[in-house]
Amino acid sequence: MLNVAVIGSQWGDEGKGKIVDWLSSRADVVVRFQGGHNAGHTLVIDGVTYKLHLLPSGVVRGEKLSIIGNGVVVDPWALMKEIETVRAQGVSITPDNLIIAENANLILPIHPILDKALEAARDPSGKIGTTGRGIGPAYEDKVARRGIRLCDLEEPEFLKEKLDKLMFHHNAFLRGLGADEVGVDDIYTKLMEIREQILPFSGVPWKVLEEARLSNKKVLFEGAQGVMLDVDHGTYPFVTSSNTIAAQAASGAGVGPKSVGYVLGITKAYTTRVGTGPFPTELHDEIGEQIGQKGHEFGTTTGRKRRCGWFDAVLVRQAVKVAGIDGIALTKLDVLDGLDEIKICVGYELNGEKYDYYPAHQKHQAEIKPVYETIEGWSETTYGARSWGDLPAAAIKYVRRIEELIETQVTLLSTSPERDDTILVKDPFFSQVV
Ligand code: GDP
Ligand code: IMO
Ligand code: MG
Numbered sequence: 414m415l416n417v418a419v420i421g422s423q424w425g426d427e428g429k430g431k432i433v434d435w436l437s438s439r440a441d442v443v444v445r446f447q448g449g450h451n452a453g454h455t456l457v458i459d460g461v462t463y464k465l466h467l468l469p470s471g472v473v474r475g476e477k478l479s480i481i482g483n484g485v486v487v488d489p490w491a492l493m494k495e496i497e498t499v500r501a502q503g504v505s506i507t508p509d510n511l512i513i514a515e516n517a518n519l520i521l522p523i524h525p526i527l528d529k530a531l532e533a534a535r536d537p538s539g540k541i542g543t544t545g546r547g548i549g550p551a552y553e554d555k556v557a558r559r560g561i562r563l564c565d566l567e568e569p570e571f572l573k574e575k576l577d578k579l580m581f582h583h584n585a586f587l588r589g590l591g592a593d594e595v596g597v598d599d600i601y602t603k604l605m606e607i608r609e610q611i612l613p614f615s616g617v618p619w620k621v622l623e624e625a626r627l628s629n630k631k632v633l634f635e636g637a638q639g640v641m642l643d644v645d646h647g648t649y650p651f652v653t654s655s656n657t658i659a660a661q662a663a664s665g666a667g668v669g670p671k672s673v674g675y676v677l678g679i680t681k682a683y684t685t686r687v688g689t690g691p692f693p694t695e696l697h698d699e700i701g702e703q704i705g706q707k708g709h710e711f712g713t714t715t716g717r718k719r720r721c722g723w724f725d726a727v728l729v730r731q732a733v734k735v736a737g738i739d740g741i742a743l744t745k746l747d748v749l750d751g752l753d754e755i756k757i758c759v760g761y762e763l764n765g766e767k768y769d770y771y772p773a774h775q776k777h778q779a780e781i782k783p784v785y786e787t788i789e790g791w792s793e794t795t796y797g798a799r800s801w802g803d804l805p806a807a808a809i810k811y812v813r814r815i816e817e818l819i820e821t822q823v824t825l826l827s828t829s830p831e832r833d834d835t836i837l838v839k840d841p842f843f844s845q846v847v
Contacts, residue, residue, distance in 0.1 A: 416674030421639025428744035430454025443471030446665030448637030453713025484665020542688030619667030651690025740824030
């Protein structure tokens, strides 16, 4: 049996939470390895909805071990609030079933302030539309080697010195912007208050994961965002500040690359994007509106309306290659029910030239035009279908065409938000990787 890494193959919100929750029945450990509480993963179990931002989606099955890996940026206050919310829904969360990497970087109250100030300072065409959660500034501090990590809370005096240096840096910047400075003492006091709550969860995931490997336990790695939001492979600079591809599962959890196992790309049967940035197949018409309404395309984290468009096979094929996706879980097929015809982007054109990939330049990404193939729609409902036999022939044809175009197989198919409205084609834990 293999481990499985679940990642988004588009611009996030593909339904990763639902699939991770479904697959977690087969796993012993579920690990988040990048991103932060910019993520919003929705689980619907017997009509009850859980919205998770930092907690791994296996947490609702109390017996599974959840790990927040070193690659995640952790806002201690947001995490504690989320734990309270989920506990109020009857889920048990204790240091026995949740471990946070001692070397994970923290999001401090200064980071959302910087995130919003930077966004406000960008000219209209340069705005990223971040979630405002401080993700980018926290990762900046991490790579600049001045970040505060969970383990720093163990040594208050040392922490104070580190905070002094950090805030010396940021306050110079805030002064430059003409914004109010942020006091060190305030952040220090807040950290000393939250310390007793969060430190009991601090642990050493790489050791736990090595033990899991030696005892043949199964690990499910849960990605956030999607390949097109990856800081290297996405639509830079309109991306998030972490690597979202499967390779990050290894470095963001503390395991070797061979331990990542089968890479499952979660893929929506159409495309959405929240925030700004290029989106070649975006629909600005009634069909786009209809897809958004039917698919409830509003952000789990910020409540923003998601932009909607046709399935972009070129983009997903590129995601499959750069992220090493072995198979996809195709979600929200039901949202396309009732459309007379459905379009798929099969190539691009720019300045009279044809492209079979999405070029990297920001200007080219914005100007490129999609080339479509039109496929017959279906009038029957696929909502809640639990077997291939329940799917209309035209829907199956759509799925098969997607497989051909993206050059990989559909491993799972999701037909509603509910956990069990999922069709298993091939079990990723029992698959071969080539
Ligand atoms: P994530 O960020 O990738 O975990 O996705 P989100 O939870 O942000 O957004 C996906 C939304 O689609 C959630 O509201 C899910 O409950 C819902 N969803 C997931 N799979 C399906 C599906 O197959 N059909 C429908 N109609 N909704 C789905
Ligand atoms: P899940 O895990 C969709 C987007 C933001 C913005 C850009 C940068 O639920 O799929 P950030 O706050 O990360 O600096 O914002 O990335 N973004 C997401 N879009 N789903 C997400 O997560 C996202 N996380 C960040 O909207 O465009
Ligand atoms: Mg989401």
